[in-house]
Amino acid sequence: MNSFTPDRTSFEARLHKIGDERYHDKHPFHHLLHSGGCTPDQVRAWVINRYYYQSRIPMKDAAFLSRVTDPALRRSWRRRIEDHDGTEDGTGGIHRWLRLAEGVGLDPDYVSSARGVLPATRFAVDAYVRFVRDEPMLPAVASSLTELFAPKIHKDRIAGLLEHYEFANSDTISYFQHRLSEAPKDVAFGLEWVLDHAVTKADQDAAANALIFKTEVLWAQLDALYSAYVSPARIPPGAWQPGEGLLQ
């Protein structure tokens, strides 16, 4: 480490500051959602679009795995895929998200078809998968560190949904309950890895920029959602229209 490389503690503080300034807990859509201000259709739009993000996370993690030459690192990272895909039918985070979809009156087959997802959501999420597949390992890992900021938003969300929405119960919000224990395990590993491997100023900049990129991926999804379904509520051609994809 040369004299121009901020130490581990300063670098970790820099990463946290990115969350303070840019994480999507600050987005107006989340304020609306967690305070009970969303209409049922706005909640449905969120569930449909956020599903696309969830559904691509195991693909993103597999893309990362495909670049890892160390079996021990692969084994550790593999847990993320297991958390989302589960160990058998009816388990895993993606299944739990579809329980939420049913809870808000959506047909889970419609949601999992990814029809009606906003194009801007797809573009942002696909950019994330591509980033993790193609960029160097350090930014690829660093981009996962938004999990550092996730427990707070999950707690706020669980409390807000339970307080304000009839659909919310231990079954429909079990996705978030599970993430409360899963995410900290994932991020503890990822953070150590990034702190260990970002040993030059250039490394630290690359890792910080990757984390910024990831906050942009999350923020852009909520901007698109807000634009389409809150204000100006201009739904792009082909995207989900209220009334579509409902449980029969």
Next chain:
Amino acid sequence: MNSFTPDRTSFEARLHKIGDERYHDKHPFHHLLHSGGCTPDQVRAWVINRYYYQSRIPMKDAAFLSRVTDPALRRSWRRRIEDHDGTEDGTGGIHRWLRLAEGVGLDPDYVSSARGVLPATRFAVDAYVRFVRDEPMLPAVASSLTELFAPKIHKDRIAGLLEHYEFANSDTISYFQHRLSEAPKDVAFGLEWVLDHAVTKADQDAAANALIFKTEVLWAQLDALYSAYVSPARIPPGAWQPGEGLLQ
């Protein structure tokens, strides 16, 4: 299915014929190995180079996973990665291959460093990983179907090694014993998938060509091994030299 598309049974027979004509059980290096004709250094060269192939298989399977949108298909395919990487330190196919490496007197750290691997081995194996990452799903799956032909070669190898080589015992050859039960599970799934999805003549040609490609990947590795360490025994610059990487 149109009248020009051979039926499922004929197509399956076409795939088996590719194995009959091209699978690397017919390569002279395997005849030498299984009949006890290899010197200890030729066995070591095989263990070092084949390790590189083993080590890339989970990366290949992760590259495939990263393209799969169906959680159930991902879950099923994930077992291949688990088989190779294991569930904790000291388990999995890669670990078992390193036990074989120790059994033939090689330092497992040397072997797992992939130093000394023949460039032609790397080129062939890396071409396989790239193929599965970039080609359409049907050829990507079809390229795994060399597993159809693997049980016979594993049985021949287990018998041949136990009969002819002092290093061979249940510990050192446990990799092959495990593959006897793992490979048929994998290939039963892959074969069904290919037979279900190759519904046009063009599909069937693409799948058959993918399987041919994979047999070429395997054959090329043995040609390179033979050239370097059997005849003309011309070891390329930088590749493993007898005496290197031995257990202290």
